[in-house]
Amino acid sequence: MWEFLTDFPAIGRRELAEMKKAIDEAFKGFSRTYGEGLENFFDPLLKFLVWFEKLLIATPWPIILVIVGGLAWLGSRSWKITAGAVLAFIVIGIFDMWEDTMATLAIISVATFLCILIGIPIGILMSRSDRMQALITPVLDVMQTIPSFVYLIPVVMLLGIGKVPGLLAVLIYAIPPIVRLTNLGIRLVDTEVLEAADAFGASSRQKLFGVQVPLALPNIFAGVNQTIMMALSMVVIASMIGVKGLGVPVLRAISNQYLALGLMNGLAIVALAIIFDRISQSYGKRLQAYRGQGHD
Amino acid sequence: MTEPKIRIKNLYKIFGDHPEKVLPFVRDEGMGKDELLDKHNHVLGVNNVSLDIMEKQIQVVMGLSGSGKSTLIRHINRLIEPTGGEITVDGADVLAMNDAQLRDLRRFKMSMVFQKFALLPHRTIRENVGYGLEVQGVAEAEIAERTQHWIDRVGLTGYEEHYPGHLSGGMQQRVGLARGLATDADILLMDEAFSALDPLIRFDMQSILLELQAELHKTIVFITHDLDEALRLGDDIAILRDGAMVQQGDAQDIVLKPADDYIRDFIKDINRAKVIRLRALAAPLAEGAAPPDGLPTLPASTVLEEAMLTMSDAPDQTVLVERKDGTLAGTATLTQAIQALHG
Numbered sequence: 001m002w003e004f005l006t007d008f009p010a011i012g013r014r015e016l017a018e019m020k021k022a023i024d025e026a027f028k029g030f031s032r033t034y035g036e037g038l039e040n041f042f043d044p045l046l047k048f049l050v051w052f053e054k055l056l057i058a059t060p061w062p063i064i065l066v067i068v069g070g071l072a073w074l075g076s077r078s079w080k081i082t083a084g085a086v087l088a089f090i091v092i093g094i095f096d097m098w099e100d101t102m103a104t105l106a107i108i109s110v111a112t113f114l115c116i117l118i119g120i121p122i123g124i125l126m127s128r129s130d131r132m133q134a135l136i137t138p139v140l141d142v143m144q145t146i147p148s149f150v151y152l153i154p155v156v157m158l159l160g161i162g163k164v165p166g167l168l169a170v171l172i173y174a175i176p177p178i179v180r181l182t183n184l185g186i187r188l189v190d191t192e193v194l195e196a197a198d199a200f201g202a203s204s205r206q207k208l209f210g211v212q213v214p215l216a217l218p219n220i221f222a223g224v225n226q227t228i229m230m231a232l233s234m235v236v237i238a239s240m241i242g243v244k245g246l247g248v249p250v251l252r253a254i255s256n257q258y259l260a261l262g263l264m265n266g267l268a269i270v271a272l273a274i275i276f277d278r279i280s281q282s283y284g285k286r287l288q289a290y291r292g293q294g295h296d
Numbered sequence: 297m298t299e300p301k302i303r304i305k306n307l308y309k310i311f312g313d314h315p316e317k318v319l320p321f322v323r324d325e326g327m328g329k330d331e332l333l334d335k336h337n338h339v340l341g342v343n344n345v346s347l348d349i350m351e352k353q354i355q356v357v358m359g360l361s362g363s364g365k366s367t368l369i370r371h372i373n374r375l376i377e378p379t380g381g382e383i384t385v386d387g388a389d390v391l392a393m394n395d396a397q398l399r400d401l402r403r404f405k406m407s408m409v410f411q412k413f414a415l416l417p418h419r420t421i422r423e424n425v426g427y428g429l430e431v432q433g434v435a436e437a438e439i440a441e442r443t444q445h446w447i448d449r450v451g452l453t454g455y456e457e458h459y460p461g462h463l464s465g466g467m468q469q470r471v472g473l474a475r476g477l478a479t480d481a482d483i484l485l486m487d488e489a490f491s492a493l494d495p496l497i498r499f500d501m502q503s504i505l506l507e508l509q510a511e512l513h514k515t516i517v518f519i520t521h522d523l524d525e526a527l528r529l530g531d532d533i534a535i536l537r538d539g540a541m542v543q544q545g546d547a548q549d550i551v552l553k554p555a556d557d558y559i560r561d562f563i564k565d566i567n568r569a570k571v572i573r574l575r576a577l578a579a580p581l582a583e584g585a586a587p588p589d590g591l592p593t594l595p596a597s598t599v600l601e602e603a604m605l606t607m608s609d610a611p612d613q614t615v616l617v618e619r620k621d622g623t624l625a626g627t628a629t630l631t632q633a634i635q636a637l638h639g
């Protein structure tokens with residue numbers, strides 16, 4: 001009797017093993033039937049990723065430095081941040097991490113671009129109805145909390161090892177903040193301003209693109225910033241399934257106990273994170289310049 | 297009798313989960329706001345209001361906080377759906393309109409000015425004033441031209457490229473007014489448009505509105521909880537309490553014949569000399585009698601404050617009161633005036 005209480009009455013070991021096997025077999029079947037189709041579907045994405053990475057690596061470094069400086073200036077309008085960004089890239093180059101950094105930059109840029117492309121419309125959809133929000137929120141929760149290794153398994157089973165599965169893994173992890181903050185930003189738009197738009201006969205399209213999205217922009221931008229940060233934090237895990245970049249040497253350093261190598265590449269990732277963060281934050285602040293010294 | 301510009305008939309609005317179910321209690325059994333809330337947990341916003349608003353008039357709607365003024369005005373452009381009743385604008389049934397017709401009504405027929413301005417914070421003053429035109433789909437060059445005209449009219453020249461957050465309250469509401477006027481709609485809905493402003497600025501804004509109205513002749517529905525403002529602006533004043541209309545009339549009617557204690561309370565502090573006009577005092581001459589010689593003549597619309605000095609200097613302290621059309625309304629004496637001031 002006591003035994004019944006101390007050992008949880010679990011399903012029999014054999015039944016459990018069979019159940020797991022059945023699921024695995026079913027998924028393998030699915031993967032055999034559709035795996036190739038999916039790979040073909042993602043082929044253009046792969047080609048683009050490869051092309052973009054090659055482009056970044058083949059571009060002479062002084063041009064990259066100019067572009068980095070230019071983008072930093074456009075984003076932040078701050079000499080400090082611009083100089084810091086250029087200097088960080090120079091140090092990265094001096095320590096022979098240029099090529100890996102370009103590879104990481106390529107995947108992060110593409111991942112961020114895709115997150116924006118997919119995440120903002122989903123966020124808008126979510127803001128339009130409470131049902132949609134109730135439906136999507138738990139999915140986002142799962143995406144953010146489930147250990148990455150767990151969803152790497154089906155992704156790898158379906159698509160094998162390579163850039164695309166790596167990119168998908170990054171997307172799954174990095175897209176929730178932009179979806180959430182787009183939704184939140186739109187929902188936080190002042191109801192009085194919306195009422196005014198209604199009173200002047202704005203259609204729901206005119207309200208969305210003329211009032212809601214522009215006023216949600218600072219929040220949407222905070223989402224973009226977080227998305228970039230989360231994508232960067234996936235660099236090492238992505239490299240485990242075949243994504244080139246700064247994650248590869250870190251992995252090598254872990255398995256061989258190369259402290260210096262791990263530290264250097266780790267710091268390069270941190271440097272990228274700080275640069276992206278500062279630029280996108282100050283850009284986000286400039287988006288809010290109109291808020292000025294409000295007279296509310 | 298001309299058709300009213302806006303006709304509101306037996307309008308009811310109940311807030312809550314099942315407004316239609318509790319409507320009969322209010323409509324057929326005469327249940328009031330407090331009882332409805334106690335017994336059925338529904339809020340009575342508007343209770344059987346009927347109001348005909350004439351063209352080119354300033355219709356003031358007055359009442360204490362929570363009396364249903366905002367709810368009422370939002371029915372005219374159907375930002376709020378009524379629980380029961382009828383609303384027509386220029387004879388067209390507003391409640392029968394589909395989405396597209398309703399949008400056109402809001403775009404072309406009426407515009408609105410809000411208590412808390414409700415400007416678009418991410419747009420410049422120019423872009424705010426042009427908002428209604430942009431929504432209508434007017435070409436950019438024309439928007440620029442018409443927008444500039446109204447910016448100049450409300451005295452904001454030079455602030456075109458500023459953002460609303462950088463302007464004072466009074467200036468922000470000029471933007472709100474210009475935005476409302478820019479679409480050239482016949483009807484202007486103003487929900488406590490000046491209530492958030494300091495008294496001096498408020499007086500200025502009232503003057504601007506009166507000045508514009510003398511030239512534009514719009515039909516204006518003006519909500520306020522301030523009696524002085526109501527008396528200064530309103531051609532006609534409707535007073536609400538707990539969602540129901542308690543009295544409607546011009547300033548004199550309200551001051552001289554308050555319908556109940558609620559209104560008597562409202563008017564007790566006002567300066568009656570500024571409201572009561574000679575018209576209210578004029579005692580007609582006996583049939584066929586010639587008007588006495590040597591008495592000064594004053595227009596019937598003169599307020600007592602202005603008339604009293606003339607009266608005290610006149611023979612017998614009596615003046616002749618002349619109507620707008622030049623006919624004689626009768627005589628008025630200083631004694632009458634003093635009595636009127638004391639109610």
Ligand SMILES: Nc1ncnc2c1ncn2[C@@H]1O[C@H](COP(=O)(O)OP(=O)(O)OP(=O)(O)O)[C@@H](O)[C@H]1O
Nearest residue numbers: 311339340341360361362363364365366367368521
């Ligand atoms: N959306 C709503 N849901 C429930 N009750 C509401 C709603 N809007 C208004 N009410 C109620 O209806 C009544 C009338 O409100 P309304 O805002 O029209 O008053 P008001 O006369 O404009 O007051 P104020 O001077 O404070 O603006 C109030 O009792 C208010 O609580």
Ligand SMILES: [Mg+2]
Nearest residue numbers: 365366367488
């Ligand atoms: Mg109100």
